[in-house]
Amino acid sequence: MKAAWKLKKYLHPYIFFAILAPSMMILEVIMDLVQPTILQKIIDNGIANGDEQYIISMFGLMILSAFIALIGGVACSTYATKTAVNFATDVRQDLYETITRFSERNKDHFTLGKLITNLTSDIETLQRAVIMLLKVFVRGPLMFIGAIIFVYITARELFSVLLYVVPILAISVIIFTQLTGKFFRAVQEVMDQMNTKVQENLAGIRVIKAFNRKAHQIQQFLEVNGLLTKRNITAEQVVGVLMPLTALIVNIGLVFALWIGAIKVENNIIEVGVILAFINYLMMILQGLISSSNVLIQIARAIPSAERIVTVLEEPNDIQNCHEPIKNSPRGEVEFKNVSFSYTKQGEPVLKDISFHVKAGETIGIIGMTGSGKSTMMKMLPRAFDVDQGEVLIDQQPIQYYDLATLRQAIGFAPQKAALFSMSIEGNLKYGKQDVSLQEINEALEASCAAEFVEKLPDREQHVLSQGATNLSGGQKQRLAMSRAFIRKPTILILDDTTSAVDAISEKKIQQAIDSNFPNSTKFIVSSKVSSIKNADQILVIEDGRLIASGTHEELLQSSEYYMEIVETQTEKGGVMND
Numbered sequence: 001m002k003a004a005w006k007l008k009k010y011l012h013p014y015i016f017f018a019i020l021a022p023s024m025m026i027l028e029v030i031m032d033l034v035q036p037t038i039l040q041k042i043i044d045n046g047i048a049n050g051d052e053q054y055i056i057s058m059f060g061l062m063i064l065s066a067f068i069a070l071i072g073g074v075a076c077s078t079y080a081t082k083t084a085v086n087f088a089t090d091v092r093q094d095l096y097e098t099i100t101r102f103s104e105r106n107k108d109h110f111t112l113g114k115l116i117t118n119l120t121s122d123i124e125t126l127q128r129a130v131i132m133l134l135k136v137f138v139r140g141p142l143m144f145i146g147a148i149i150f151v152y153i154t155a156r157e158l159f160s161v162l163l164y165v166v167p168i169l170a171i172s173v174i175i176f177t178q179l180t181g182k183f184f185r186a187v188q189e190v191m192d193q194m195n196t197k198v199q200e201n202l203a204g205i206r207v208i209k210a211f212n213r214k215a216h217q218i219q220q221f222l223e224v225n226g227l228l229t230k231r232n233i234t235a236e237q238v239v240g241v242l243m244p245l246t247a248l249i250v251n252i253g254l255v256f257a258l259w260i261g262a263i264k265v266e267n268n269i270i271e272v273g274v275i276l277a278f279i280n281y282l283m284m285i286l287q288g289l290i291s292s293s294n295v296l297i298q299i300a301r302a303i304p305s306a307e308r309i310v311t312v313l314e315e316p317n318d319i320q321n322c323h324e325p326i327k328n329s330p331r332g333e334v335e336f337k338n339v340s341f342s343y344t345k346q347g348e349p350v351l352k353d354i355s356f357h358v359k360a361g362e363t364i365g366i367i368g369m370t371g372s373g374k375s376t377m378m379k380m381l382p383r384a385f386d387v388d389q390g391e392v393l394i395d396q397q398p399i400q401y402y403d404l405a406t407l408r409q410a411i412g413f414a415p416q417k418a419a420l421f422s423m424s425i426e427g428n429l430k431y432g433k434q435d436v437s438l439q440e441i442n443e444a445l446e447a448s449c450a451a452e453f454v455e456k457l458p459d460r461e462q463h464v465l466s467q468g469a470t471n472l473s474g475g476q477k478q479r480l481a482m483s484r485a486f487i488r489k490p491t492i493l494i495l496d497d498t499t500s501a502v503d504a505i506s507e508k509k510i511q512q513a514i515d516s517n518f519p520n521s522t523k524f525i526v527s528s529k530v531s532s533i534k535n536a537d538q539i540l541v542i543e544d545g546r547l548i549a550s551g552t553h554e555e556l557l558q559s560s561e562y563y564m565e566i567v568e569t570q571t572e573k574g575g576v577m578n579d
């Protein structure tokens with residue numbers, strides 16, 4: 001509930017509509033409430049006395065009140081919808097922006113599926129709850145209490161009947177809504193499980209096929225689908241039994257009221273119109289009860305959604321700008337001073353006491369076994385993570401002193417996984433730099449050897465990539481990711497194992513292009529292949545999170561047994577040593 005309360009600020013801009021909606025609903029309910037009394041007057045005063053004039057004027061009043069009720073209802077719906085939809089749009093926008101600003105560590109706290117649920121169904125649930133709150137929250141109790149008051153005014157002689165009928169109605173409505181709510185919640189739970197299964201299976205469809213696990217996946221889906229069918233049937237069966245049961249109780253109440261009413265008419269205590277008005281009010285009391293309990297159910301459903309949304313919105317971002325950050329673009333000198341880092345508080349450090357210094361414009365090769373910490377080291381430069389111990393300096397200033405946007409603008413990062421978007425090749429390259437000319441695009445494509453396959457596409461750089469760029473090969477994706485990094489002509493260029501799927505001839509061309517196009521950029525080239533880093537000014541050899549050796553290729557061949565071993569293994573395996 002506290003979480004839901006925190007979201008009330010999103011209603012502030014629409015507070016006018018949020019007040020208007022229930023006000024209009026009050027108008028509608030009052031107009032609905034007076035109608036049975038008008039009907040009673042038509043029957044008992046007009047028809048009974050044959051007073052035509054009276055009947056016509058009362059009928060006019062009835063039409064007028066129905067018309068005002070209609071206007072009230074339409075206005076309430078309009079304003080409630082306006083408020084709820086705008087509220088949901090603003091929450092969704094804020095949530096999306098918060099997620100976009102998430103640091104890697106923030107992202108690791110949530111699963112992708114959960115974040116998508118937050119942005120879609122949780123917000124949808126909240127939107128429905130706000131509409132319900134503004135429309136029905138007022139309507140239900142007002143109609144319930146109003147109808148009881150009108151019974152007292154119009155059909156006082158039958159008021160005592162309410163003392164028996166209302167508690168029975170209230171109990172049956174509560175049982176009905178509680179039980180159906182429970183069964184439909186169970187349906188929703190399986191629905192969530194099924195969504196997760198479908199999402200996972202579609203994302204991993206290639207792996208499923210490659211490992212020939214189709215039958216297994218289908219079996220898993222059948223199980224959850226079967227459970228969904230079962231729970232749906234049970235829920236519908238419960239409704240099927242409870243609905244007529246509740247209707248029976250309501251009808252017994254009506255018969256009981258009619259019976260007592262008939263006795264009173266016979267004894268000339270009341271007139272027929274009073275019974276009619278009473279029945280109408282009894283139905284309104286029932287409606288009021290049902291609406292009120294529906295609102296409560298909707299609110300109960302919305303509270304967990306609100307909690308989930310607030311948890312994401314309040315996730316503290318661990319990567320922030322410092323007070324008065326440096327906004328000058330760096331030259332590219334980089335220093336790691338005794339850097340240690342761990343992804344989890346309890347876990348063993350992934351980087352252990354790493355120190356090295358790089359002059360601006362140098363090329364640095366980083367080599368080591370899988371999982372040794374090479375990518376993690378590079379993630380410290382755009383501040384995807386901050387170090388736990390030690391310092392990263394850029395141009396001799398701690399990296400945290402730089403304005404985040406300035407720092408990231410100075411870095412061109414081609415990550416290990418290409419992460420291309422489902423848009424044109426040009427659109428993807430413009431992620432690197434927005435205001436680029438076609439010539440710059442072509443130069444970047446040329447430098448990464450991507451031009452040779454892009455030129456063969458019918459619509460060249462306008463070719464639209466599928467989701468996850470599945471219409472490209474692994475090497476083609478890597479080349480485009482490199483083009484995207486090249487196009488911003490960065491001060492610091494990081495290529496994180498981006499040539500693993502590129503053939504040796506293209507790789508050599510790419511190395512030459514990097515040397516001639518980026519003479520002043522500091523270049524970090526992460527690779528597990530010696531051929532990719534052999535010509536670097538300095539090679540860092542990483543083993544199990546430690547920097548165990550550094551120097552040029554020739555120096556390392558003399559000084560590092562570990563490096564020597566890597567070189568020998570790759571030569572034995574037929575690895576290509578450029579030059």
Ligand SMILES: Nc1ncnc2c1ncn2[C@@H]1O[C@H](COP(=O)(O)OP(=O)(O)OP(=O)(O)O)[C@@H](O)[C@H]1O
Nearest residue numbers: 108343350368369370371372373374375376377416
């Ligand atoms: N987001 C993360 N959360 C927790 N642990 C992680 C995360 N990313 C990487 N690791 C762990 O950190 C260690 C170093 O990973 P890293 O990706 O830096 O290695 P790498 O040397 O680049 O490996 P590769 O050559 O396979 O890319 C690995 O043990 C890995 O499991």
